[in-house]
Amino acid sequence: MAKFLLSLHVLVSVLFIGPVAVAVSMFPRRAKAALAGGPDRASDAGVLRVLHRITQVYALLGVAVPVLGIGLAQVMDVLGQSWVIVSMVLTAIAALSLLLFVLPGQQAAVDALELDPSDERHAKAVGGLKLLPMTAGVFNLLWAVVVVLMVIRPGSSTGV
Template identity: 75%
Template sequence: MAKLLLSLHVLAAVLFIGPVAVAVSMFPARAKAALAAGPDQASAAASVKLLHRITQVYALLGIAVPVMGVGTAQVMGIIGQAWLIVSIVLTALAAGALLFFVLPAQQNTIDALDAAPESEEHTRATGGLRLLPMTAGVFNLLWAVVTVMMVIRPGSTTGA
C-alpha cells in the first residue's frame, strides 16, 4: 500500500504542481507584453488568461499532493519525523504564496487587460507585476526544496 500511495503522491506532484510552476513562471513576462500591447493584441491577452486558468485549476488539483503525502507518511509510519514536518511547513508556505500573492496579482492583471489602459486597474496591475516574478520564484523555490527533501531525507534508500 505504501508503494502505491507513494507512486500516486509523486505522480500527482509531477502532473499537478509542474504545470502550476511553469504557468506561474511564464505569467509575468506574458502579462507585461499583453499590458503593453493594449486592447489591440487579443492573442497576448488570451495567453495570459490561459496561464491564469492553468494556475487556478492545477493549484486546486495540487491539493492532492499534500493529502496523498500525509497518507503515505501515515502508512509508512514516518508522520512525526522532523524532515517531514519541515516539508509540510514549506508546502504550506508555498500554498500561501500562491493563494495570497500569485493568484491575486494574476487576477489583477486579468482585470486590467479587460479595463481601459488609463484606468486605475491597469495602473495597479502594472505595479503588481513588479513583485510577481519574485513571488513566482519563491513559490517554485519552496517546491524545489520540498522535492529535494523528499529525495535525500534521513533514512532514505537512495544512499544519500
C-alpha cells in the first residue's frame, strides 16, 4: 500500500504542482507585456488569462498532494518525524502565499486588461505587478524545499 500511495503522491505532485509552478513563474513577465500595450497586446492578454486559469484550476487539484502525503506518512508511520512536519508547514505556507498573494495579484492584472490604460486603476494594477515575481519565486522556492525534504528525508531509516 505504501508503494502505491508513494507513486500516486509523486505522480499527483508532478502533474498538479508542476503546472502551477510554471504558470506562476511565467505570469509576471506576460502580465507586464500585456499591460504595457504594444503590438502583441491581444496575444499577451490571452496568454495571461490562460496562465491565470491554469494557476486556479491546478491549485485546486493540487490539494490532493498534501492529502495523499498525509495518508502516505500515516501508512509509513512517519507522520511525527520532523522532516514531515516541516514539509507540511512549508506546504501550508506555499498554499497561503498562493491564495493570499499570487492569485489576487494575477486577478488584478487580468482585471486591468479590461481597463483603459489612462485609467487610474490600470496604473495601480501595473504598479502592483512589482511584487508578483517575488511572490512567485517564494512560492516555487517553498515547493523546491519540500521536494528536497521528501528526497533526503532526514533521519530516514533507508540510509539512501
